[in-house]
Amino acid sequence: MPLVPFVVESHGSGVAQDITVQGEHAHRFTSDTYPAFGGEDSSPSxxxxxxxxxxxxxxxxxxxxxxxxxxxxxxxxxxxxxxxxxxxxxxxxxxxxxxxxxxxxxxxxxxxxxxxxxxxxxxxxxxxxxxxxxxxxxxxxxxxxxxxxxxx
Structure with a gap:
């Protein structure tokens, strides 16, 4: 079987990011973290x-x-x-x-x-x-x- 590439592109500032999974159907999600780790807990870590x-x-x-x-x-x-x-x-x-x-x-x-x-x-x-x-x-x-x- 040929290798299947998994590719994500991300951008952000501070500790929050917007992530896009590349592919036939691009999927987007965000990440952040707990305030104790410098985030706002606006998205899963x-x-x-x-x-x-x-x-x-x-x-x-x-x-x-x-x-x-x-x-x-x-x-x-x-x-x-x-x-x-x-x-x-x-x-x-x-x-x-x-x-x-x-x-x-x-x-x-x-x-x-x-x-x-x-x-x-x-x-x-x-x-x-x-x-x-x-x-x-x-x-x-x-x-x-x-x-x-x-x-x-």
């Missing part, structure tokens, strides 16, 4: 967007894997939490500006059970580019996936 990217990429990956494994999936619910020590980011301390830990709680309606469900989750997390960014970044990463019966 880049760190919140990364957690949203994580949950949505997991859901997309789950659809692809379910299709490959012949499984059915329905509705998803996610909670993702990233714990950040701001001493490096805000205060300039020595260390790593990354999240200390990220945890994901996910529930999915599916016909998969037991070992089949476990394989499904392992495969979707292996194939999810955003999960891999988090896992390979050195932070403490955990996820808990719970199956629910399909709501036909």
């Amino acid at each position: 880049p760190l919140a967007y990364t957690l949203g990217a994580l949950t949505s990429c997991n859901q997309i990956s789950a659809q692809l894997v379910a299709k490959d494994l012949g499984l059915r999936v329905g509705a998803f619910t996610f909670t993702a939490q990233g714990d950040l020590d701001p001493s490096v980011f805000v205060g300039g301390a020595q260390g790593d500006a990354n999240f200390r830990s990220v945890s994901v709680q996910a529930t999915v309606e599916t016909d998969a059970e037991g070992e089949t469900f476990d394989h499904f989750v392992a495969e979707l997390e292996r194939r999810c580019p955003v999960t891999q960014l988090f896992r390979r970044s050195g932070l403490s990463y955990s996820s808990t996936w719970t199956p629910r019966p399909l709501g036909d």
Whole structure:
């Protein structure tokens, strides 16, 4: 398969930005941050967007894997939490500006059970580019996936 480029163009002042995702259908969104980080909290922060990217990429990956494994999936619910020590980011301390830990709680309606469900989750997390960014970044990463019966 050929590489798929993902391109964004951004402009802003202070800590706020307007971001445009290039492509057939250009998408626009904004980012800002909390007042403690110098923002006005007028838009989600880049760190919140990364957690949203994580949950949505997991859901997309789950659809692809379910299709490959012949499984059915329905509705998803996610909670993702990233714990950040701001001493490096805000205060300039020595260390790593990354999240200390990220945890994901996910529930999915599916016909998969037991070992089949476990394989499904392992495969979707292996194939999810955003999960891999988090896992390979050195932070403490955990996820808990719970199956629910399909709501036909």
